[in-house]
Amino acid sequence: MPAARLTIDPAFTVGAVNRRLFGSFVEHLGRCVYDGIYEPGHPTADAEGFRTDVIALVKELGVATIRYPGGNFVSGFRWEDSVGPREQRPRRLDLAWHSTETNEIGLHEFASWLEKVGSELMLAVNLGTRGTLEALDLLEYSNIASGSAWSDKRIANGRRDAFGIGMWCLGNEMDGPWQLGHRSADDYGKLASQTAKAMRQLDPSVELVVCGSSSAHMPTFGEWERIVLTHAYEDVDYISCHAYYEEKDGDLGSFLASAADMDHFIESVVATADHVKAVNGSDKTINISFDEWNVWYIDRYQNVDRIDGIDNWPVAPRLLEDAYSVADAVVFGNLLISLLRHADRVTSASLAQLVNVIAPIMTEPGGPAWRQTTFFPFALTSRLATGDALEVRLETETYRTTAYGEVGLVDAVATHDAADGSTAVFLVNRSQHEPAEVTIDVRALGGVRVLSAETMSDDDITAKNTLDQPERVGLRPNVSAVASGDQVTVVLPPVSWTALALG
Numbered sequence: 044m045p046a047a048r049l050t051i052d053p054a055f056t057v058g059a060v061n062r063r064l065f066g067s068f069v070e071h072l073g074r075c076v077y078d079g080i081y082e083p084g085h086p087t088a089d090a091e092g093f094r095t096d097v098i099a100l101v102k103e104l105g106v107a108t109i110r111y112p113g114g115n116f117v118s119g120f121r122w123e124d125s126v127g128p129r130e131q132r133p134r135r136l137d138l139a140w141h142s143t144e145t146n147e148i149g150l151h152e153f154a155s156w157l158e159k160v161g162s163e164l165m166l167a168v169n170l171g172t173r174g175t176l177e178a179l180d181l182l183e184y185s186n187i188a189s190g191s192a193w194s195d196k197r198i199a200n201g202r203r204d205a206f207g208i209g210m211w212c213l214g215n216e217m218d219g220p221w222q223l224g225h226r227s228a229d230d231y232g233k234l235a236s237q238t239a240k241a242m243r244q245l246d247p248s249v250e251l252v253v254c255g256s257s258s259a260h261m262p263t264f265g266e267w268e269r270i271v272l273t274h275a276y277e278d279v280d281y282i283s284c285h286a287y288y289e290e291k292d293g294d295l296g297s298f299l300a301s302a303a304d305m306d307h308f309i310e311s312v313v314a315t316a317d318h319v320k321a322v323n324g325s326d327k328t329i330n331i332s333f334d335e336w337n338v339w340y341i342d343r344y345q346n347v348d349r350i351d352g353i354d355n356w357p358v359a360p361r362l363l364e365d366a367y368s369v370a371d372a373v374v375f376g377n378l379l380i381s382l383l384r385h386a387d388r389v390t391s392a393s394l395a396q397l398v399n400v401i402a403p404i405m406t407e408p409g410g411p412a413w414r415q416t417t418f419f420p421f422a423l424t425s426r427l428a429t430g431d432a433l434e435v436r437l438e439t440e441t442y443r444t445t446a447y448g449e450v451g452l453v454d455a456v457a458t459h460d461a462a463d464g465s466t467a468v469f470l471v472n473r474s475q476h477e478p479a480e481v482t483i484d485v486r487a488l489g490g491v492r493v494l495s496a497e498t499m500s501d502d503d504i505t506a507k508n509t510l511d512q513p514e515r516v517g518l519r520p521n522v523s524a525v526a527s528g529d530q531v532t533v534v535l536p537p538v539s540w541t542a543l544a545l546g
């Protein structure tokens with residue numbers, strides 16, 4: 044059995060774990076909103092038509108912030124359509140997903156749903172087909188108390204208090220040729236800078252996210268960040284990263300090492316942002332909002348699900364409804380490890396998405412809601428990872444991947460909360476065939492007990508939770524985890540993700 048050694052010392056911290064690392068994303072796409080969070084005829088629907096079974100699952104997931112309303116959708120969105128009397132709201136064609144948007148749910152309804160789930164709103168403005176003025180109008184509508192045309196309109200539409208939205212995305216994936224209004228880095232950088240300045244003139248308290256690359260494999264990656272930040276460095280707080288991973292051509296070894304790509308992505312963007320900081324002679328640091336990340340079988344969307352036809356614009360079609368396996372959840376848990384490992388610079392992140400669309404929560408119209416395999420690592424990491432992320436020392440065997448070269452067989456990160464003395468360790472075993480025994484040196488913690496040890500693994504790594512078998516996969520106690528003197532030992536099954544709570 045391969046062995047790995049991990050050393051944990053609370054004196055060596057990476058940075059505080061920002062709660063915003065545990066954000067998610069709701070886009071007007073497929074059945075995320077309609078037939079997802081909102082289904083007025085459902086037996087569990089509340090007076091506003093929101094499914095309370097979904098609300099309970101979102102709370103259990105532990106989601107800090109929710110990015111809204113897109114995604115690609117936002118680049119064709121007129122926000123004014125989605126406020127005011129519902130019967131007067133127009134039905135619009137959404138070009139991004141070739142669907143009809145009824146505008147039954149808009150800013151007011153979504154903000155009300157967010158209050159029920161207890162999450163913070165992160166709102167995106169349309170910088171694809173619209174510009175600075177429309178962004179300003181939306182900010183005035185949202186954040187000004189009263190006494191101006193747009194703020195009074197909000198009050199007339201039933202909301203007396205300002206929404207007070209703190210975090211704003213300056214468009215979405217503007218580097219992508221698929222994006223409505225896609226621009227060059229120069230053009231977008233200028234527009235983002237002008238819009239950011241204007242938004243801050245209206246509300247200096249807003250935190251602004253400028254679009255980085257849609258993937259570290261975009262042909263413009265690196266240069267895009269440099270040029271955009273050269274224009275907008277002093278005007279924004281975050282630059283975004285987006286990354287989706289899938290098993291390609293049966294190459295499970297590379298897929299299991301996806302977090303190596305995320306590590307490289309984050310470190311490259313940090314280096315580029317810091318380069319612009321040096322050139323600018325700035326004393327301000329730009330952090331990362333990793334505001335779309337997940338496993339996504341994008342080929343299925345491209346080749347099977349994609350909608351077309353001049354007369355074919357369905358409402359809430361089934362799109363991007365990936366069912367996640369145990370192996371997917373292990374990769375997913377490893378991506379969370381990568382985000383935590385960079386907690387000093389990744390201070391916001393959004394799991395894309397939340398319900399039905401590449402989501403940890405699935406629903407059936409008139410039927411149940413259930414947890415996908417990916418639900419479990421997210422919920423447990425969100426609950427246990429508090430305080431500071433630690434700089435751990437990990438010695439592990441390696442294996443060779445086609446996509447990322449030599450990578451560790453075991454990967455791990457730890458957090459320590461000085462407030463209550465708790466420590467959490469998150470580990471993956473990427474070996475496809477062998478368990479790995481990990482010895483954790485906890486001397487610096489001064490004697491610990493294993494409070495809980497939970498593992499995601501299965502003899503069938505393709506097993507999933509489905510409508511027919513909604514509880515096929517879950518976390519299981521890992522009884523191998525024991526504390527003895529200065530050490531904790533644990534055996535990680537092949538293709539597994541584990542969380543240890545020590546105290």
Ligand code: AHR
Nearest residue numbers: 070114115116215216395
């Ligand atoms: O999350 C699905 C889509 O992926 C988003 O709309 C877009 O921003 C990204 O390409």
